[in-house]
Amino acid sequence: MKEVVKIALAGFGTVGTGLVKILMENKDWIKRRTGKEIIVSQILVKNLNKPRPIIPQSEPIFTNNVDEFLQNKDWDILVELIGGLELPYQIISKAILFGKHVVTANKALLAIKGKELLQLANAKNVGLYFEASVGGGIPIVQTLKESLCANKVTSISGILNGTANYILTEMSQQGLSFDLALKQAQEKGYAEADPALDIDGIDAAHKLVILIFLAYGEIYPFEKLWIKGIKQVDLLDINFAKELGYILKLIAQVQRESNGLRAGVFPAFFPNNHILSKVDGAFNAILVQGNATGPVVLCGQGAGDLPTGSSVLADIISLIKHNSQINNTGFKDDPFQQAKCLDFMDWECKHYFRFQVKDKPGVLSSLSGVMGEYNISIAQAIQKTQTKTKQGVPIVFLSHRAKLKQVTAAINKINEFDFILEPTIHYPIIE
Amino acid sequence: MKEVVKIALAGFGTVGTGLVKILMENKDWIKRRTGKEIIVSQILVKNLNKPRPIIPQSEPIFTNNVDEFLQNKDWDILVELIGGLELPYQIISKAILFGKHVVTANKALLAIKGKELLQLANAKNVGLYFEASVGGGIPIVQTLKESLCANKVTSISGILNGTANYILTEMSQQGLSFDLALKQAQEKGYAEADPALDIDGIDAAHKLVILIFLAYGEIYPFEKLWIKGIKQVDLLDINFAKELGYILKLIAQVQRESNGLRAGVFPAFFPNNHILSKVDGAFNAILVQGNATGPVVLCGQGAGDLPTGSSVLADIISLIKHNSQINNTGFKDDPFQQAKCLDFMDWECKHYFRFQVKDKPGVLSSLSGVMGEYNISIAQAIQKTQTKTKQGVPIVFLSHRAKLKQVTAAINKINEFDFILEPTIHYPIIE
Structure with a gap:
């Protein structure tokens, strides 16, 4: 790549601003790391009149016209930080078709259209990088x-x-x-x-x-x-x-x-x-x-202008360094087969239950009876008459391991008891 | 690189064994990731007769002869897992001079001779990778x-x-x-x-x-x-x-x-x-x-056969993928200048002190007097007469921020009191 790498930035909100701040604040440092100057040469925004907390030194062209933004191809890497689905999809696919590298933080788009966009990027031999899409500044x-x-x-x-x-x-x-x-x-x-x-x-x-x-x-x-x-x-x-x-x-x-x-x-x-x-x-x-x-x-x-901007910039630098090796799937074979998705109801773990009950005799026995019926073994039971709540008294069970489907069935049955005053609360316990 | 990547393994101890285990256990998976087969083609050991818990399927040549190990150049990447300084230095520099990539877990060698070896690797345009040298399986x-x-x-x-x-x-x-x-x-x-x-x-x-x-x-x-x-x-x-x-x-x-x-x-x-x-x-x-x-x-x-082996293998795969982009310093400019090293004695932090004293009147006043003299402000003092120890009673101070040199000077003076029974213990407090 050339000595000056030009970024076309789509979206100039929190993360875009963070990216520009880091490019300015750490400019010399980035030069040490890459040997290049990275500048923002054009920015796509929704509202041209909105005041901006920071403007890149490179004096980029601002536009709110998507076609104009895409037609000017004097840039090296598209950075998409708009969010949402349709417009980012359109902009990213066009950039890839132009043979440009793309960096995005758009998790929704990747989760829904990632396969299609990565296949397109692989076909055009450009990079589609997305470190900032998960975990903000976490690599x-x-x-x-x-x-x-x-x-x-x-x-x-x-x-x-x-x-x-x-x-x-x-x-x-x-x-x-x-x-x-x-x-x-x-x-x-x-x-x-x-x-x-x-x-x-x-x-x-x-x-x-x-x-x-x-x-x-x-x-x-x-x-x-x-x-x-x-x-x-x-x-x-x-x-x-x-x-x-x-x-x-x-x-x-x-x-x-x-x-x-x-x-x-x-x-x-x-x-x-x-x-x-x-x-x-x-x-x-x-x-x-x-x-x-x-x-x-x-x-x-996990979020914020500078942490997420840092991850966006790591991708930009990675594309500059490994310009020719940019398959970003991490796999040489086809990584686009659908996973065999197992039913969560078959997951076996420990459980927490809270039953909100009328304080009357026989309740504990009825609850534990249903648990036994569905083969859920109780590890601990807590009943505190002094706990004041809006609705009756809470009884808490911790169970040994059981499948979610057993638990769901047991709760459905328990919720039909006339002493149950609110739908039963349940959480899995991680070990 | 070729379809089969050959590793010359120097050292077959804990980490070398871990590497071979992963190569065998995850063979198909590594093929998915790299498109290559990675095999160990020769192994340098000290003792040819030592029983080995595992032998690579590739039936590598075992040798205890360093010259023989180095002369056979039918391999792609040297993996140095011997430890120590002299022999690894000799083997790694020769491999680099042959134009071969090197992966090592040898932190002592890198800390002492890293500059020289990285400069040599850069000059010969080969990779010298060392993910496993710090933090075992942590990237x-x-x-x-x-x-x-x-x-x-x-x-x-x-x-x-x-x-x-x-x-x-x-x-x-x-x-x-x-x-x-x-x-x-x-x-x-x-x-x-x-x-x-x-x-x-x-x-x-x-x-x-x-x-x-x-x-x-x-x-x-x-x-x-x-x-x-x-x-x-x-x-x-x-x-x-x-x-x-x-x-x-x-x-x-x-x-x-x-x-x-x-x-x-x-x-x-x-x-x-x-x-x-x-x-x-x-x-x-x-x-x-x-x-x-x-x-x-x-x-x-931070250690162990499989975690450290995993990091060694990550380096091998990185070299296979980025065969031509292998400057491993992370800097484009000269990263070999000496740092300006500041005196730790000027570090300012909070402190913990334990004085081991004879239980007699005036001790607390003498201790706090010296602290005041060296401008160390006490945040908390604990004296427990009931604590039984080998030597007198302990008095504990927590101080506000002070420089290590103030603390050292104060301790030196305090240790000269005749009521001090053991050298004073001191630890910095991290905030």
Whole structure:
């Protein structure tokens, strides 16, 4: 590549601004690393009149016209930081067809259209890089693609959404309700005005699809994931968790079984001594179990202008250095076969239950009777008459290992008892 | 490279065996990743008659003759896993002169002769790769060289020696003395018969020199590091640490100041909520503070056949993929200038002191008098008359921030009091 590498930047929000800040602040350092000057030569924005906190020294052309942005081809690498699906898809595919390298942080697009775009990039022999799409400043993409590539990955467990982790941490540490914690996250700029992608587990699920692709070289269709969000999380269960030596976290997880992959995103209880239980606030962490390395954990800021900008820039530099070796799948053979997706209902783990009951004789016996009927063995039962709640008294069970389908069936039956005042709460326990 | 990549393996101990195990166990997987078959074609050993737990399927030529090993050049990559300095230096330089790529896990050699060997490799345009030299299965070399390369690194703090960490963890969790914990580490195979490199901090210091090179592109001469080991660590201080909300760890640390780098290896108190305080047993962890990413933590098994073998193999695969782009310094300009090495005595931090004193009036006043004289402000003082020890009673001070030279001067003066029964113990406190 030439001495000056030109970036066409689509989108100039938080991450785009972060990228420009790093390019300015660390300009000499990047020259030391690459021997090149990296400049932003044009920027696609929605609103030309919006004030910008920072303007690149290179005085790029600003445009809000997509065609104009694409037609001027005097640049080397497209950096897509718009977000959303349709426009990024259109811009990225055109850039690839022009024979240009692409860097993107767009997890939704990669989770839904990654196969198609990577196949197109491979066909045109250009790079489609996406370190910033998972884990913000955490180098998980390169780690799975290169450093751990000799490993068969047994499982990946990740805290992949900083907003959800921030909300659960505030609930646990400050005793806030879900609604208050969410409001606080929005005030601090961690959560969007519409927080659905974060709190419904969708964002974490997009990232999980990308991690599965990198680790296994297989496509896990997004719609086959088992996804549960944190909207329903009650402070009562967070407090029971604490009392029992656990902490509630939103986890994204894939496990390799002999006959396929089991993957999902869901809130779960982590024991206090689990390394991921220490990952608080807006931090992300990913635990990879390799058949050679054993457990490897990467932890860092999962979002934000500079951390995510740093990952975008790592991709740009990687493309500059390895200009001719840019297959970004990490596989020489076809990594686009569909994974064998196992039913999450067959997953066997320990469980937490909270039944909200009328305080009357025989309740405990009825509950444990149904558990026995579905072959769920109870490890611990807690009934505290003094606990005051809106609805009756809570009874908590911790069970030994059982399949999710046994648990679901048992809960359905239990919810029909007339002494049950609220739908039963249940969380898997991670070991 | 050809369809079959041939490895010349020097040394067939723990890591060499691990490498061969992974090559056999994950053979098909590695073919998926690289499109190549990787075989071991010859092995240099000291003792031809020693029974081997595993023999590569490729039926390599075994030799104990260095000249024979080097003269047969029908291989692509030298993997040096002998350890020590002289023989590895000789073998690696010859391989580079032959124009062959080299992979090594030899931290001592890299810390002492890294500059010379990397310059030679650059001159001959071959790769000298060393992911396995720091942190076993943790991908810290690639992370510093590539993923975080756009960052100016503010500091690195690492638990880089699994043996020392295992010993300190056992002392803390099981209440073992240093001698007993060391004996147990030796029985479990974590510590060598001569454990000096591990417990004197030398091994961690070798690794720190490598991390500094990767992060800053400067050579930090080994002999300029401030190195303190853990041989003198007393259970009494580990218990005081616990009581005060800290844990004692052997840390390797470099900090960038405006006028240079400050680097050392030493036992220190970590607060219980510090992420590195949770890294127990033989695990390693590295906390990198980048000016864009903020804190990034990598954690995993710091040693062992398979984790370290996995990193060796990652390097081999990297060389196969990026055959033509193999400058492994991570810098385009000269990364071999000597760092400006700052005096550790100017480092300012909080401190822990334990004075072992005769129980008589005026002692506390004399101790705090000297502290005041050297401008060290006391944050907390603990005197427990009931604590029984071999020598008098312990008085513990925690101080606010002060320079190491103030602390050293104060301790020297205090140790001359006739009521001091043992040399005063002191540890820096990490914030």
